[in-house]
Amino acid sequence: MVRVKDLTKRFGTVTAVDHISFEVEAGQSVALWGENGAGKTTALRCLLGVIPFDGEVHLSELDLARQGKAARRRMGFVPQEISFHDDMTVKETLLFYARIKKTDIFSSQSGDLLDRLGLVTYLPKRVRDLSGGTKQRLALVIALLANPPILILDEPTANLDIQAREKFLSLLAELKGEGKTLLFSSHRLEEVVTLADRVLVLELGKLVADCHPNELASRLDTRAMLKLYFEGDEWIQQALSTLTGHGYSAEPNGTGIWVQVVPLEKAKPISILTEAGIPVSDFQLEH
């Protein structure tokens, strides 16, 4: 579906993307992972054909360098910073992009999409009056107009609050379930673990790893602190000894205890304590 060979992008003397090669199968969800400045956004912009690059990119057998427009017909894009024309209403915006994509926003597929993403009531509103989350959903609807097989998303939840992020991620998971090919950049491990089948790790523009999200999680060893609260102080000592007995690093802290947890197993101490008959009344997670 997507074939990238020796993709390189230089800005003067700086090499933002350095000879990266990878392939994405149809229906796969692949994350581009890396710190800020690793080259994720630049790589995605090259894949969209909006900046000139060296190397080869093929989307559905179309050569992006020569058939950019046809290739872009097969993909939808959700940017990190949503930049619509603010003076237009949601309906005008949808109509404009639908005309470019040669589709109809009132077709059954597009109508379902508007309904599913809860945008019908926003149609008469100006884009500038929308919240970040609603703009993101609008960008997703536009990306999905004309039903492209590939979705490219640049840090899709970076500007969303936690509730909007959860909703947006579940939408993307549904789309993945429907067979869309997803290629997205992210620096949030939870997002990658939830959504991706594979992770491409970028460092200073180079592709340094192509692995499963769980492998990335264990490699990163991004430990978090879980604070557990109990219904009475008498449980604190029992909880400490139970968790240290299971190999956890835990220590008392005022009305509860702090436990160091690892990615993908953050809730495990709670289930250990519950199994041991120690009632946990509340918890808090800090990275």
Add this chain to the structure above:
Amino acid sequence: MEIGNVLILAQKELKDARRNRWFLLYTLAFTGLALALAWLALSGIGNKGLAGFGRTGASLINLVLLIVPLMGLTLGALSLAGERERGTMLYLLTQPISQAELLMGKFIGLALAILVSLVIGFGLSGLLIAWQGGTTEAAQFLELVLLAFGLALASLSIGFLISATTRKSATAVGVALFFWLVFVFFGDLGLMGTAIVLRLDIDQLFTLALLNPLQIFKMAAILAIRSNLEVLGPAGTYALRTYGSQLMIFLLAILALWSILPLAGTYLVFRRKGVL
């Protein structure tokens, strides 16, 4: 290039122009001044016995020389740089459109918006002249409108090139204003000064005048209204003697080049730089 995409983008640009404060300001200024000039010209009909369209047309040349290039240069300069600055260009180009379609769509849309503005200004003053002074020389007046549109296209094209080569819209407008000053300054005083200082021959002076789209418009407009260029002095006489009846075609061709070449340059810069 798909004409359908160009038209969609042009239509959007035309709609956006209605909300553009610069555009509204230029339209109001041009219309107001054109009406004022028409009224002033008409007030002398009785004394001098001159027809309204010819006299007003002559006064409108100077108004066009000031306002139309300013309009084209600044609106052109704001076009690509503004979209780039707001991030809307990146998003537009991720859609199934080509850079050439985006460029042509924006250019045609803005050109039509300027044409609307010119038609309002010239149209209202034309109606006033026709009502008060009759329709003699109306054809020359119409030629003036078309030539003003030609100058607008050339200015817009230069504005686009400025826009493609600058990152910020404020810088683009600054550079556009600088070009406007240079073109206006090199209109008469600059050319005369240069000719005296450099002791230019008459053919060199005429060639130098062709490097300024405002001078080309001025020569073509005077030729359309008066059928001779004596008012421009030796350079005008030289041009008419050298090119004869082909002079208007020659001037129009040069004005067309002033529209085509900067736009072609804009496309090349746009292709090389992408959206950044």
